[in-house]
Amino acid sequence: MEELTEEHAKLLLRKEWLVKVDSGKAIPYLFKAYFSPADLSCVILVTDTKSVWAEVLSSKLLARRWRACNQASPEPFLKTGDEDAWRESILDLLAKVHTIGGLADLSFEVVNTNYADLALELECEAFKWRWETCFLGHQRSSEIISKHLIFPLISLSHLSFTSAESLGEMSDGDTEKSVDKLARTARRTVDNHIKNALSKPRLATSIARMTAMFNFVPELPPVTSISEKPVLEVPLIEEHASQPKSFGKTNERWHHSPVEHLVSERMSQRSDGTREIKTVEPESATESDEDEKDQPARGSHVSSAGPSGTPSRTLHGRSSPMLQAQAQDSDTESSPHRPAKKAKPAVSSDDDSEGGQLKSRSTSAAPTSGVKRTMRQPMKRGGKRF
Numbered sequence: 001m002e003e004l005t006e007e008h009a010k011l012l013l014r015k016e017w018l019v020k021v022d023s024g025k026a027i028p029y030l031f032k033a034y035f036s037p038a039d040l041s042c043v044i045l046v047t048d049t050k051s052v053w054a055e056v057l058s059s060k061l062l063a064r065r066w067r068a069c070n071q072a073s074p075e076p077f078l079k080t081g082d083e084d085a086w087r088e089s090i091l092d093l094l095a096k097v098h099t100i101g102g103l104a105d106l107s108f109e110v111v112n113t114n115y116a117d118l119a120l121e122l123e124c125e126a127f128k129w130r131w132e133t134c135f136l137g138h139q140r141s142s143e144i145i146s147k148h149l150i151f152p153l154i155s156l157s158h159l160s161f162t163s164a165e166s167l168g169e170m171s172d173g174d175t176e177k178s179v180d181k182l183a184r185t186a187r188r189t190v191d192n193h194i195k196n197a198l199s200k201p202r203l204a205t206s207i208a209r210m211t212a213m214f215n216f217v218p219e220l221p222p223v224t225s226i227s228e229k230p231v232l233e234v235p236l237i238e239e240h241a242s243q244p245k246s247f248g249k250t251n252e253r254w255h256h257s258p259v260e261h262l263v264s265e266r267m268s269q270r271s272d273g274t275r276e277i278k279t280v281e282p283e284s285a286t287e288s289d290e291d292e293k294d295q296p297a298r299g300s301h302v303s304s305a306g307p308s309g310t311p312s313r314t315l316h317g318r319s320s321p322m323l324q325a326q327a328q329d330s331d332t333e334s335s336p337h338r339p340a341k342k343a344k345p346a347v348s349s350d351d352d353s354e355g356g357q358l359k360s361r362s363t364s365a366a367p368t369s370g371v372k373r374t375m376r377q378p379m380k381r382g383g384k385r386f
Contacts, residue, residue, distance in 0.1 A: 002057075004045075004056055004136065008034070009045075009144065012043065015034055017030045018099075020103065020108035021108070025110070029046055029047070029048055030049065032044070032045045032148070033045075033094075035095040037088065039059060040087050040088060042062060044131050044133065045144070046118065046120065046131070046133050047141070047145060050141075051136075051141050052145065053133035054136055055133040055134065059087055062090065063076070063083070063086075063087050066129070070127050106122045107124070109123075116134055117135045118133045118135070119131065119133070156179075158182070158193075158200070162200070201226060201227040205221060206223050209221050209223055
């Protein structure tokens with residue numbers, strides 16, 4: 001099958017829509033056909049108002065299709081002139097069939113086929129003919145339906161509603177003049193023409209009522225000739241005199257840096273007005289208060305020396321953020337350390353070395369004031385004697 005081109009579509013613009021119904025599925029099919037006597041070719045366009053199928057047949061395919069559908073047809077003629085004359089007669093017969101009067105006496109059926117998307121079969125007592133069409137795609141189908149069916153129907157509906165005389169009572173000549181006059185005006189600005197046509201209240205409401213009837217809508221819209229213009233005003237909102245309620249002072253804790261926040265949370269108020277900083281690592285900022293209770297109570301001005309000999313810092317009043325940060329770093333460094341290991345004394349003999357090690361351990365294990373006790377290290381013994 002040849003492809004449907006724009007030239008083929010333009011040739012179909014001047015052809016009328018024909019209608020046949022598939023009785024098995026109750027689907028109406030609309031189609032247009034054009035037969036060219038110049039090259040003995042033909043083209044057909046079929047739609048169910050949703051999709052579009054088409055087929056283009058050359059002179060050779062036309063003769064082959066006819067002989068396949070009608071077994072009594074003659075064999076191909078030996079002379080080219082005789083074959084062309086026979087094909088021309090077949091083309092003329094099909095052109096007469098695809099008219100409103102000629103199509104009424106033929107039966108119509110949608111048949112199954114392995115070579116096309118939609119196969120239509122027309123038959124009468126004298127002959128049979130079959131179209132094997134292919135789907136054109138959704139985008140091209142919508143374009144063809146819009147140009148060949150929707151826009152012309154809207155314009156014709158506008159003419160029937162605005163004409164002073166009923167189109168059904170006009171003569172064919174007067175109807176042609178009315179259609180031509182409206183079409184000349186509409187094709188200049190198609191957008192304004194469609195807008196003016198569907199802006200007529202009677203036409204718009206009639207289409208709406210027809211649509212509701214077709215789709216079994218229970219409450220049908222009325223048909224009206226006058227459309228009332230509503231008042232388009234934005235409703236005024238009364239301004240409240242009361243101002244939005246204040247949510248109180250901003251929490252001061254968010255004005256400090258994370259270090260200041262952690263330090264300030266660990267400050268305990270003493271009875272004499274002084275505050276002692278108890279710093280912790282950032283990961284331990286969520287420890288419970290029970291850990292603080294386990295710490296030994298201290299005096300208001302106790303200055304205990306740590307392992308490094310530096311006194312703990314006690315601040316009077318509110319300390320500055322920088323001092324608090326420094327206190328945190330220093331207290332973290334002054335956490336309990338293991339006592340520095342003493343160098344082993346020179347071993348003069350096995351007995352003296354063992355006795356010296358025991359003496360050094362007993363001396364280092366003795367508690368000193370101001371120094372926190374740590375876990376006792378395992379005893380290291382000298383080598384065995386043999």
